[in-house]
Amino acid sequence: MTMAKSESNSKPILSSGDVHLITVYGRIYCLQVDREAMLLHSYRFYRDAVVQQGSLPIYSTKLSVSVVDNVLLVHQIDAKVVIIYDLFVDSRAPVSAPLPLLWRGYHGSDQSSQAANKENESSESSTSNEILVTYEDAWTFLVPDLILDQTNKVLWRIHLDLEAISASSSDRTSLLEFLQRRKLEANKAKQLCLGIARAIILERRPASQVTQAIDVLVTAYSYSVKAGTYKDIKNEKTTATTPTVGASPDNERQRPSGSTIDEEVEMNLPSGSEENMFCADEQQESQLSSPAISPDELYKFVFASVEEMMVEESEYLVAIITEFLRSISAEKLKVDLNIYVMTIRLLAYSKRYAELSLFTTNKIIEPSKEVALQLLESGRQNLRVRKLGLDMLRQLSLHHDYISSLVQDGYYLEALRYAQKHKVTSVRSSLFLEAAFASNDLQHLAAILRVLSELIPGFKETSEYYTFYGLLNETGSSVAV
Amino acid sequence: MGMASMSSGGESFRLCVFDLRRGQNEGHELDKILFFYPPDVTFTTQLSLIGLSEGLITFTRLFSPEAACEVIEAERHSHVFYEAEPDIWMVMVVEKNKEIEATWRVDALRRMLKEVHSLFVMFHGSIRALLEKEPAGGLIRSHLYPFITDYLNDFIVGKKLQLPCFRDTLRERETVQMLTLARDAALEVQSLVGVLDSCAGTVRCHSVILFHDLLVSTTLSPDDTVDLFTFSVMRLTTTALSSGTRSWSYLRKGSSLSQISSRSTSAQLLGSSDPLPSGNGNDACRVVRPLQHDKWSKGKDSFLVTDIWGKDATPTICLQQTQERVYLLAYQYKSLTLVLLVPSAAIVNGELDISFVKHQVTENASTKILKVEEKISKGWGGENAYHVSGYRYLLVDNDMEVSRASPPGKVATLAKESLLALNKLRETVDSEKSRSSQEKDMEICIRAKNNAWAIARLTRGKELYMALEKASETLLDATDSVQSFSNRYCSGAFSMD
Structure with missing residues (x-):
């Protein structure tokens, strides 16, 4: 081990209090305090070797270390603060700004039998604990995260206050x-x-x-x-x-x-x-x-x-x-998949239709029924987007929704042809008939009646058939069904 | 000079632009003419063509006020009409001759007119706006003249204008050809687009990314995308940059001259051969020629540079959708071309801000660009990636203004008869389509003289054209082939029963 020397002939003295053995993330480290250089050297113990890992600066001549949840706490006792390091990463930067120790859950010295909690916390959230003094001389630091406080006759255990740490990290x-x-x-x-x-x-x-x-x-x-x-x-x-x-x-x-x-x-x-x-x-x-x-x-x-x-x-x-x-x-x-639905909503909201279609065709937005329905919905303002939704329904073989949407858009003949091809009978037959009747095309109406009676067994007995068949005859058309 | 002498033999091709609102009084007829090609014909000839066109427009408007004359088929010529802007017409006259090669499709020719017009608007703004800026017409003439001439130069092969003919029937101008991306590549691309978006600070930039001559991504509306895509493929992509062979006599001359005096080259060079009484030239304003050949090159920082807009000046274009002017920056890495459009709102200090944006691109996007290029080129199937063996096809999506076709090399293997039949078929479909504005489903199969099938299927804004030379037996076989093509490559869009 190396140690900076103040004078060339003075021998460095290594006291037992200057060496700490810690375990973080299952790795064993040896930390050595170097007061001359004000550094904390770290060495990692491997099975067959000891490798120096670098040094951390220290700001106090009195120093101790604890380990909580694989986090290294370096107590700068003179300054009464803790600097937190996460040795997992190579970086030697502290996790947050130096934080003070804070009492928590202490109920007076009469209950000293119970181990109280002591936390790392930023000062502003500290509660009234003015009776107790942190970093007293009578403190003994025990491995890995305990502090024996002989003045108050308590054994402290150190906890990390993650909230405080994140509040003081940028x-x-x-x-x-x-x-x-x-x-x-x-x-x-x-x-x-x-x-x-x-x-x-x-x-x-x-x-x-x-x-x-x-x-x-x-x-x-x-x-x-x-x-x-x-x-x-x-x-x-x-x-x-x-x-x-x-x-x-x-x-x-x-x-x-x-x-x-x-x-x-x-x-x-x-x-x-x-x-x-x-x-x-x-x-x-x-x-x-x-x-x-x-x-x-x-x-x-x-x-x-x-x-x-x-x-x-x-x-x-x-x-x-x-x-x-x-x-x-x-x-x-x-x-x-709701994230895709949300993406479509957002893109449609800002009218970025070009990107919406790229997202869909490149399958960044993965196809699903929910996505297709959202495309249809967002496509109310943009026909191209609506078509993307229709195409998706067809590709997913969601016949019923595809046919209903086609009819809704006025493509009732295409819809019926598709229904006929895929033997889909779940779509209400009146949808087709009403659409054809509304468009005033009797030939279409007749054709639809004929297709439906082939497609749906017993269709000729339904009242619907009679209604529209009647309408067809009333208008005196010569179209045969 | 150069221009006139090299324009293809006299009568075979004419192109004019005129404004019906101008020159309504006798003696002022010349005011109507905004552009005439070839430029060396007499005013009498020019006026007689324009007079005839105007007469027909007025006459046909009686019956169809919305869409007047589309085409006149005379004995020796076809006149193709296009109303580019209200009352501003473009007419193209092509000579019919006995040569079989001279079989056009009128809509393909009209698309040329549309293309050159929308490119013009993209760079210079609308014709009407320029006319309003300077009612004498000198300004618009001095802009149209070099622009259309530069555009037509792309069609000159040898000494002849090579117009799109029946051999190009499996191609659709004014559409975009897309690269199909795998999902992970698409995500990388979008991630890059996100970075490019914010390269100019808070103002959002648009971007268009190409790989070779295929579109990878765009944030523009389909119309703007088509224009910018067309321009990029013409002048910016790696293929466009490397094809220096494109420039023949005229351009060689042009470029050498412009080196001598880049400030006034275009106006003088063209002005001298310009017989129109435009009286510009000394208008002092330099006419920019955005379609000039061989003017782009890749700079050290991977940005493409040009002196078309002046030394160290960044080009600007006008977006149709938002009507805003944007600066155009093009960045190239290997086969990847990125076109970044920076809103003029973000550029306050001119070139200083431009170089800041450039710096942002290199700083923030270059690693992503590398990654995207790597991902895309790994997944790219090469030139014949979209070839489907046994089929020669053209797939058009009118909604997205996207098309995909068999590679030209493969189309060239079709027999002339098949191509002619397909051309004829497309002509039929075009006239069917123009008859009603509503999208309709349609299916036509015809048998060519050589027993090949030419097939067209249209469904809800999508079109599929196909020539099948091997499925020569029955109509049933042919439709089966179309069916399986539709299922495999168009996710069933064209499946009928």
Whole structure:
């Protein structure tokens, strides 16, 4: 080990308090305090070697370290602050600005038997704890996250206040990466991530920044699915009672399998306790094993929830959604098809029909019945878009909807021909007949009557047949049916 | 000079533009004429053609005020009419001769007129607007003259104008040819488009991306896309840049002259041979010739540069949909051509802001451009990517103004009889279509002299034309072939029973 020397002949002295062994992310590090250089050197222990990993600056001669949830806390005791590092990444930058320690859940020295919580928190949210002094001389730091306070006769345990950390960190992307690696309070980390994602969109941060943030979340999710920490459970029991928080306007259009909600729980949980995490977040907090956010959740709690506020800036939102789709497609993931419905709505709102048709023909918007219906709906202002919807219905072989829409557009002959070819009898026969009658074309009416009587067994006995047959004869046409 | 001497032999081709609202008094008839090609014919000849056209327009308007005369088939000539703007007409006269090669389709010729007009509008604004700007007409004449002449030069092969004939029947002018993208490539492209959108700060930029001569993406309306696509394929894409062989005598002269005095070249060069009493030339305003050949080249920063608009000046074009003027920046990486349109609102400090936008593009988009190019070229099937063996086809989507056809090399293998039959068939369909404004479904199959089938199917704005030389047996076989083509390549759009 190296140590800076103040004078050339003075020997460096290494005291036992200057060396700390820590374990983060399953890796073993040795940290060594170098007071001359004011650096904290780190070495990683491999099976067969010890490799120096770089040094962190220190701002106090008295120093101690703790590890909570794989995060390295460097207590700058003189300054009474903690600097937080996430050694997962190569960067030696602290996760956030230095934060003070804060008491929480302390009920006086008489209850000293119970270990109280102590948290890292920013000062403004601190409650009245003026009796206690942080970083007393009588403190003994115990590995990994305990502090023995002999003055007050308590054993403190250090917790991370993720909210405070995210509030005092400005780099959103690395903050998201940091939060995505938190395991102890996975649910809180997850909620914070969703909040950050929403906020950066609502703040209209440059698309490149938002893209990076989304990439982080999607990659983390994809990784946790591969690693098995994220478990996608289709919850069958709570379907009827579970409301969805942050519901989208198209809530009624749930996924085809019913209103199942993806949730994540620790794998060893008894199955009875499975509940929607967003409803019972307080109890479930500890059950989440990973803060990973599935694309569906991103859609529901980020995109759908900001849609209403962003309508006027739909171009920006579409750009973000495109990046999101690119990101999940690169990870070979799927997303709730409602995001496509939403994209169509946004593009149509800003009258970007050219792009809408490119999105559809290139299948960036994946075809589905819901998408096709939205195209028909948005196509009320633009015939081209409506045709895209019709084409999609046909390609999906949704005969009934295709035929009904064709009739609606006045193409009743084409519709009937299609019905005849595909033996579709579910479309009300009166639709064709009324359309033909309205267009005042008796020949068409006669033809339709004939086709329908071949197509639908027993059609000649229906009152409809009599009505229109009668109409045909009344008008004195010579057209034979 | 150059122009006149090289225009194809005298009487065989004429093109004129005139304004019915002008020159209504005797003695002022010349005012009507805005453009005449070839330029060296006498005024009497010019006036007699325009007089005849005007007479026919007035006469046919009695019966059909909305759509007057479309075509006159005289014994020796076809006159193709196009009302480019209200009361501004373009008439093209082509000589009929016994040569079989001279079999045109009138609508294909009319589409030439439409094309040159919409390109003109894209660069210079409408003819009417220029007339209103300078009622004497000198301004519009000095603009139309070089523009249409430059346009026609593209059709000159050897010393003759080669108009679109029956051999081009499986091609549709004024449409866009698209590249089919896989979903992941399309997402990369859209991601790039998103970056390009915001290259000028808060004002949104439009963009058009091409790969070789195929459209990859656009944010413009179909009409604007067609115009910009046409122009890009004519002058900007890699193929356009590399085909220096296009320029013959006239242009060589033109370009060498313009090097001497680039400020007044066009106006003088053309003005000297311009017999019209336009009296411009000394109007001082330099006439820009956007369709000049061999004027674009790739700069060091991968942006395409030209001196057509003056030294270091960035071209501007006018968008039909929004009527706004935008700066045109073209960036090229390998076979990928990006056309970025920057609204003039974003350009306050002229070239300074332009170079800022350029910088933004290189800064923010270049990695994405690399990625897109790589993705696209990996998935590209080459020149014959859209060839379907056994079929020679043309697929037109009138809604999107998009077409796709068998590659020209493959179409060339068709027998002349098949092409003639198909041309005839298209002519029939054209006249059917012009009869009613409503879209209708239609199916026509005809048998050519060589027993090939020429087939047309129209359904709700989509058209499919096909020549089948091998399915020579029965009509049933032919329709079956069309059916399976429709199912496989048009997602069943043309499936009938």
